Amino acid sequence: MADLSIDFAGIKAPNPFWLASAPPTNTGYQVQNAFRAGWGGAVWKTLGQPIVNVSSRYGAMNYKNNRIAGLNNIELITDRSLEENLSEMKEVKQNFPNHALIASMMWETREEWHNCIKRCEEIGVDGFELNFGCPHGMCERGMGSAVGQNPDVAERITAWVKEAATKPVIVKLTPNITDITAAGLAAQRGGADAVSLINTINSVTNINLQTMSPNPSVDGLSTHGGYCGPAVKPIALNMVSELYNHPDFKLPISGIGGIETWGDAAEFFLMGASAVQVCTAVMHYGYRIVDEMKAGLSDYLEQNGMKTPTELTGIAARKLRRWEQLDLNYKIIAHIDPEKCIGCQLCYIACEDGAHQSIALQNHTRVPKIKEEHCVGCNLCSLVCPVDQCITMVQIPNGAGRLTWPEHPANPNRISHSALT
């Protein structure tokens, strides 16, 4: 088994799988159960002025037979006193000294931040996470995403925290912003040791068609909530890579957003993360999913001759380019394996109605035929095909060299090589 232990911005943990600040880290009872189950760290449910929650707090986006493709919540930060939380955190730290225990915090005044930091360090937390991300409720009170959406404010509060904290500080970023790098760079300027992203996305999960009220319904009314779960992963992967690839951004990233399996975690590493956090999958299946994540990630590292998860960090992100740097002469076309084809003809109708009319039906068989001269290589047929490896995209060597948009003859603003020389 590969060594999964990590040192994330100075925070050591037996593995990179941490529980995100959320209902699974509400109490000491839960976090100790999680550590026993094998989680490497936990970011405690956000400490702050105790709030009062509504009843009816979650809504889900289901897709066909899959429950909770996306989850939405309107729950706020901890509803328990600082004393209660700190005493339980202290017990966790005593029982699990080698696991990472991170205090998530959300306060209003500099004094409040300082006080909480001091008290947390007294009971031995390993680091802090600043909740600049919650997109519901707390932002109406000038906290959460209201901070994260304003880089100057985020930078200032980070700096306040750094005045008091001796342990590493992670800033949790909201995705509800046009340019995630602006928020990440502000955290870096404020002195943060790391960032974590993404927090949840503004959302209304669905509408009850009988009552015509949005969910989750609080006595017939609702409010927008924070969206998370498998459906948000592609958005999170992009944001993680945007920060990772920004030339001025140097901090380690804790990846969050729809992670449910070892493979999801590996993708976050490959896109630039050095640790990951999980919430929704635990809310769906419980703590024991971490066994699959640890075993799978370890196998994957071994298969690739790697010794530690951070060897993965950024490999895929570094393969991201601006669109105009992609090779316009690269050509692939679809190929259907007639032995594997089950004759559903979804590829045909997808191409016919939804793409480029490059697949034909045949008289003697239900296996469709690619019109190779028309196929633009868009991948759609291979995506709709229900059979693994039945439709593959095959490269057509055309002998033409690399050609990108800036040099392309069809580009009215193309760079003339003769003009450059």
Add this chain to the structure above:
Amino acid sequence: MLEINTENSLVCTPLPPESLTRNFASIKPRMTDNEAVIEASRCLFCHDAPCTIACPSSIDIPMFIRQISSHNTKGAAKTIFSQNILGKSCAYVCPTQVLCEGSCVYHGLNEKPIDIGRLQGYASDFAIDKNIRFFEKGPSRDRKVAVIGAGPAGLSCAHELTRLGYAVVVYEASKQAGGLNMYGVAPYKFNNEAAAKEAAYVSGIGFEVRTGTRIIAEDGQNIEKTHIILSDLEKEYDAIFLAVGLGKSHRPGLPGEELRGVYGAAEFIYSLRAQNLNVPVGRRVIVVGAGNTAIDAAVETAKLGAEVTLVYRRRPEDQSAYDFEVAHALQAGVRFLYLTSPVQIIGEAQVDGLQCVKNEVVNTATDGKPAIKALAGSEFVLPCNMVIFATGQEKMVDFYSKIPGLSINQGKVTVNSFFQTTNPKYFAGGDCVNGGKEVVNAVAHGRDAARGIDQVLKGGAA
């Protein structure tokens, strides 16, 4: 578990009602809402779907399944009934394993096919239980059509004709409408209550069904009050649709067939259905034949508590019963004796046994079923109290051969593409035209015949 009556008596002691209920429970139980949505969500929504192509009534199966998965069960029922107004019975009695479900592309992935039959039953039951109606009488055309036979073909034709604006009366000799669904299919597939409910729903569009009314071909003696003579119908109606189905069970003509306890399968099943399972059944039953009706008779008697043996003159691979039907019979405890032919029925007044002979295959080279030869000296007697012949059903030739100008080919009524017979007043469809197929084939015939009748009566067809 199937309860079998093991008491050593000539006639089976009737099973207690709770055992009968259990034995005859539907083999396609109704889906729960949750189950239906989960199953419907598995459907790939194939283009030009093989299931629809395989359906003799061309139901847009992927569409109705998509509607179930999107919680529009009513819309699903409309999609089904638009093509097949007897979609409810077809859901339960169709051999879906060899039709729609048999062609599901999931077979190509070694994945369980979509449970189309039960999904169709789910949506159809939803609409019928709530009496949600999708079709109404068309604007009156002042034309009248008589339909003879309230089976699947007749009801389907009458429904479509009513939609098209014709005044329709269906004449049915039996006490209840439904035909095969009421009197022919196995009750663990579709029971009397379901058949009656469906027939009432279909006729609810606004056509009359005169049950207990036999149509006879010619004037003569023995005319009862409830009989109507064809020539009288001809005077009253612009067209007559023959949907009379099949006739009596075929009998091989063996010595002893007159003994008490010898039945034809169709007649046995008819009384089983008409008397709601309250029929006497022998303790030991022998069913002769290995078609789907033979299986039904064997399973039914087994479920009534009998010890059942099925004898068939050829090999397992030659039997015409579907594999899943044979599996069902084996599960019900039916014993199969292959390469065995009945020679004579033994007994005084009541059947005591069936004398049989073993056969051997003499020529497998021929196309289709092989030739067989009895093995000399292989005779043996199977003791039994009841023999059921399920060796095919006769055509109703006696009835329709008396209609002037009607061309009949191998007992089947000949029709053109408008389902019009060679007597221009008469149209025909269902088993009397196709020789005996599935309920769904009859429904499709009835529907298409109605459109044919419409074309002809409007003068749009020769």
